[in-house]
Amino acid sequence: MLKSRFSGLLFQLIALALSFGVVSLILISIDASPSEAFRNMFKGSFGEMRKFAEVLVAFVPLLLVTAGLLVTFSAGLWNIGVEGQVVLGAIATTWVYRYFLESDLPPALIITLAILGGMIGGAIWAAFTGILKVFGGVNEIFGGLGLNFVATALTIYLIFGPWKRPGVASMSGTIPFPDEFSLPLIENLRISPWALGIALIAIIIVFFLLQGTYFGLKLKAVGKNFRAAYLLGIPTWQYSMYSFLICGALAGLAGAMQVAAVYHRLIPSISSGYGYLGLMVAMLINYQAIWAIPVALFFAALNIGSIQLPIVMKLDSSLSGVLQGVLVLFALLVEGARQKFIKKGQNT
């Protein structure tokens, strides 16, 4: 047991080394210095407080999405629709804010309602995927992907239609909300300690949900063997639905954070691809909640660090995406290789 855990860690480190190696080769092939690029990425993310705060801004939605995906993955579901669920969370939050724009209610209450609204919005969007899956027999990957496109289209429609800025609608989004609608930020930085706290609490709750509750155990049973779980007396399709709802709520929460703490309005690319990035994090940590925090932080750092690249080195910032993708591929690859080793060891 211990041995296999140790070898697991060792292989993951090999995967990490391999992916840095591949990215270095790419950089060398275009006559750029890998060491300089990596140094710049590190400086761009951890170099100064302001930049580290930016990393945390990216970390919050990424961690929330990952937390949600851990639930659906445990239930054996590929919730690709998480991206759209983030978007719907943002839309619902914006809707609640707009609804209370003229009200005299205390801002703290409005913010709370807006965030709850975002969670409900995300959950409803996830429920669509779940209903399509459970009652319509539509694979959640296709259902979710389709709904992602609908969600994006809906954002654009709202920004250029009913919620457009007075005068000319623009890609810069809806008109920003008043300052008191924002979650409190740390002075001179863009990070809200509230958002950070909510994200950390969410992942801790998910961790205990999966580790310590009957709910989590049943969810895992459904995910690992649907048929046997049914025969054991677990209401299987209901558990599939619950997992969609929980994941949708957490994704919606991520969307709410984007509106309430970062952009203070609805913008076209409000989810910034955190849904898809969260899928990569969840795969990379092999669906173990305990690794979510460090890996999500690492991915957020890569994202922010690479912003530096076009300015300093005339490299495209998508380099971070390349590194993230390659890393996930290698992690899956070495895990497959490791399983083969273990099997071989058992046979002889």
Add this chain to the structure above:
Amino acid sequence: MNVELKNINKHFGKVHANKDITLNIPSGTIQGILGENGAGKSTLMKILSGFIQADSGSQIILDGKSVVMNSPADAIQYGIGMLHQDPLDFPPMKILDNFLLGIPGSFFPNRKEATQDFNLLAKEYGFSLDPENYVDSLTVGERQQLEIMRLLFLGVRVFILDEPTTGISAAQKEKLFTTLKKFPEQAMTVIFVSHKLEDVESLCDRVAVLRAGQLVGTLNPPYQTKKIVEMMFGKEITLGERKPANVGEPVLSFDNISLEDARLRIKNINLEVREHEVIGLAGMEGSGQDLFMRACAGLVRPVGGKIQLKGQDLSGKSYHAFKQVGVNFLPAARLEEGLIPGLSLTDHFILAEQPRGIFIDRIAGQRLAEERIQSFNIRGTPLSPIESLSGGNQQRAELALLQNPLSLILLEHPTRGLDIESVIYIWSKLKERCHHGTSIIFISSDLEEILQYSDRVLVFFSGKVSQPLDANKTSVEELGQLIGGKGWAEIGDTHA
């Protein structure tokens, strides 16, 4: 084509599925292969058709030449084709497209030419198939015909047929046999695998009987059914001591139940199972006993009739409703249906207790697991992932999942593949349950096990169900005949 199998051995892990089988099948014969489930028939046929490879030292000799086949495509190259029990075709495609599949070297098939070939071949064998029709509109028998034509077109000279008469009509069977009887004239060889004694007797020129992986012997016509059954199931009938069950109140009653699936239809079953009673279900795999058992569990809804459990009418109710009344079902496919790979023994025991509440009581779970592991003699720790246990231990774990108390336990092959000690142990555990009033219904392909442990036996054959037979007054031989479809007139089935 002359087929010679020489010293065929095949191990699956520790299981020796084929033991040194040597069999010569002369060109132009129809060779029957008989044997009960697990006797090694399928393994041998899969080796001959290239699906799996035999252990080293085994030899396949075709017309005097030793060959090595690494895939079914290789086998077809050598002229060996297999007709599977479930036709390996593509239902949403056209018949002609299916026909064209697998024809080597034609990237752009000539459909016109193929249609002509198809019609010619169909005419020769008297099949009436429209090449432009879709496969999913065909019956199982017609799909067989299509498959036979495809193999013929590929130049197959040795036909292996695996249980081809299951699920087809009498007329289609007649046609199939007529077709097969034409093959030897063209020096083709037919290998006919079946458990239906009548079919084998009426069709085959020679019969080889396998038992427990070994070739027990070959027979030539005229066949004596008694002799064949003896060879298939073994002579020695060792009945242990059995106490007649002290039956109590009715637990399960079937009132004119009719069941249906894609292959079979079972009509009007009437049965009453009482407390303390053990009912054994005998029959070759797929004869309807699995359907019957799933109906008892509430997993299959009868198309007609009434099911009562402990006096409650459960007709049309869900599996969960059956479970509530105390029915537990242990499926044969342990890792597919019974257990959850990736979860530990403790996790399984916790889940099987139908826990309520929010937080898992790990300490109680651990204690429960330790207790069950000890009392069921499972070799493993509470944290062992279920898939890391050996088959026998997985089986014990499944039994340990049974809730207590229960009114009815349904078991599919409860002791298949287990050593004799485990078998005795498992049955002692089950008998203990019976003693406390639980009824058991179990499926087994081991007739001795059925006679040894059941009070009454139901025999299934192609959707027919026998009257309950008193296990004390039945012999392995009689059961063997019934399973093979003989002697039904004397005992009468439930339709009568």
